[in-house]
Amino acid sequence: MPEPAAWKYQKITKPMFDAPVEERLFYGRVITCVGDEVIEDGFVHLKDGKIAAVGARADAPGGIAETDTGGKTLMPGMMNSHAHLSWDGIHELSQQSMFDPPEIRAYKAAGNMLKSLRAGITLVRDLGVHNANLFTKQAVAQGIFPGPRLLVSGEAIIQTGGHTYWVCREASGADEMRRAVRDQVKGGADLIKIMACHDTLEFTDDELHAVIDEAHRNGIPITAHATYNDCIKRVAEFGIDCVEHGGSMTDETIQVLLDRKLPIVTTFSALVIQANEEIARAFGIPEWKIAERKRAVADKSRFDGLVRAAKAGVPIVFGTDAGSPAVEHDRIVPELGFMVEVGVCPDNLDALRAITARAAVLNGFGDRLGTLEAGKLADMIVVDGKPDQDLTALEKVEMTFIDGKRMH
Numbered sequence: 356m357p358e359p360a361a362w363k364y365q366k367i368t369k370p371m372f373d374a375p376v377e378e379r380l381f382y383g384r385v386i387t388c389v390g391d392e393v394i395e396d397g398f399v400h401l402k403d404g405k406i407a408a409v410g411a412r413a414d415a416p417g418g419i420a421e422t423d424t425g426g427k428t429l430m431p432g433m434m435n436s437h438a439h440l441s442w443d444g445i446h447e448l449s450q451q452s453m454f455d456p457p458e459i460r461a462y463k464a465a466g467n468m469l470k471s472l473r474a475g476i477t478l479v480r481d482l483g484v485h486n487a488n489l490f491t492k493q494a495v496a497q498g499i500f501p502g503p504r505l506l507v508s509g510e511a512i513i514q515t516g517g518h519t520y521w522v523c524r525e526a527s528g529a530d531e532m533r534r535a536v537r538d539q540v541k542g543g544a545d546l547i548k549i550m551a552c553h554d555t556l557e558f559t560d561d562e563l564h565a566v567i568d569e570a571h572r573n574g575i576p577i578t579a580h581a582t583y584n585d586c587i588k589r590v591a592e593f594g595i596d597c598v599e600h601g602g603s604m605t606d607e608t609i610q611v612l613l614d615r616k617l618p619i620v621t622t623f624s625a626l627v628i629q630a631n632e633e634i635a636r637a638f639g640i641p642e643w644k645i646a647e648r649k650r651a652v653a654d655k656s657r658f659d660g661l662v663r664a665a666k667a668g669v670p671i672v673f674g675t676d677a678g679s680p681a682v683e684h685d686r687i688v689p690e691l692g693f694m695v696e697v698g699v700c701p702d703n704l705d706a707l708r709a710i711t712a713r714a715a716v717l718n719g720f721g722d723r724l725g726t727l728e729a730g731k732l733a734d735m736i737v738v739d740g741k742p743d744q745d746l747t748a749l750e751k752v753e754m755t756f757i758d759g760k761r762m763h
Contacts, residue, residue: 357573360543362493370498374760378402381735382412383424386743387727388431388711391704393743399429401733404759409727424737428748430707431727432477432503432734432757433687434714437599437620437674440464440471440479441487444683445638452485452522460487461494467677467684468495468502472763474685475736475752478504480674480718482548482578482599484511484522489542501762504734506718508548509539511580512566518553518580529565532558536569546570547577548599552586560593567594576719578620584608584660591617597717599674604660609667618670618717621661623693624682626651638681658697665699672717673710691746703743733759 378401385397387409398415400407408416441460442451444467455463464487471479479502481488488507495502510524512535517525526535536547547570551557558566570577576596581587587598588608598612601619612619629635630648640648651657665671673691677684691706700706715725723732735756740748755763 357540360489360493360541362497362543365497367497372498372501374501374762376404376759378419380415380419380421381424381429381737382415382421383427383429383737384741385409385727386428386430386704386707388708389726389728393704397429399727399735401735401756401759405733406727406729406731406735408729424753427753428738428741428743429727430736430738430742431711431725432736432755433475433710433749434478434480434673434718434725435471435476435675435677435684435687435710436480436672436714436717437622437676438471438479438481438684439484439676439678440467440481440491440684441485442678443467444678444686445680447680448519448678449521452519457487460485461490464488464491465494465500465502468500470683470685471503472501472755473752474687475738475749475755475763476503476684476687477734477736477755477757477762478506478714478718478720478724480506480546481508482511483508484519484548486510486539486542489539489544492543492545503762504757506545507543508546508578509542509544510535511548511550512536512539513550514557514559514562517557518550523550526562526566529561532562532566533569536566536573540573540575544575546575549577549579549590551579551581551590551595552583556586556589563590563593587612591615600676601661601664603657604664606663609660609664609669612664612669613667618672618713619661619664620672620674620717621694621699622674622676622690623697624675624677624686624690625679627689627693628681628686634681640680652693655697658699662698670713670716671699671709672713673706687749688746691749695746703746706746707742733757
């Protein structure tokens, strides 16, 4: 394994922000996210930062402090597996990327972590695209600012002049690709992200092999922005660990994903939200872009590859691309709703698993997070409503717990 980031050697006498871990019994309607299990009148027992027990109310232990939610839903903390905390979800991306000073990026990340916690997000997979997320992770880990669990990529790596060159780490040739990976690892990155295409394929074969191999040599996964068949198939065959966005796919490409057990993090939110004229205009989205988004959302055939992949068994995981214009970090429902509408998730319960159980597996926490089961870490939210029946209930998250600590 590589050396830890330098900040991990610092001694922290006391965190600036912390919350107590309490033993408490919660009564409510429990969605465990283990299959389709719903306990209509159940309990969750939190103790020592873990889930001690889950079950029917009649089986709850006695002598423990109680909170009866009055039939509200208890479910696992949600995970946004594709987000950009230092983008505000309001303004145009290139302008923020080129002109926000580091201090403003930090404030934006801090604000977006609070918004995430209030929305019930207990883990954010921040895919850059600059290195601000390395410092965001340090701030949370050292107790400088409260936030969700964070997995961060550092700078996204691109070929020189490649997609979003105005913010990513540019590299040319295999040696520079390896150096770019090593710099992210040195800074404390949990994974590597590459931009593998835009209108055309990017990276030479040597470059693509080098960047993937170097990530794996350092013991961390690597994910790829890949939005159409030729790119998806190429990065999968070269050894990538996850596909971001996804797009058109042949049956042959879908089989490659199945054979290699590769998930796709779909990100429909920018399309869906920017297609809403009232919302889009409030965010200053130009009329031509609104019209483009409306055509895209209406043409369900463009999502056929993703739907066929999902039905074939490719794991589909929730992500919003939060930080994009009009895609604020507390906007959860539009993505989940469209996942069901378009058919990559067959129903609401499956969509909830995409943002909990399947997300936990993708992020390396499958044995510790993602479901409400005894022995797992106490990441839980309380929702005023029944999200398995109406996803808009997720707009009313009343409590958020991480490791048994109340964060909202």
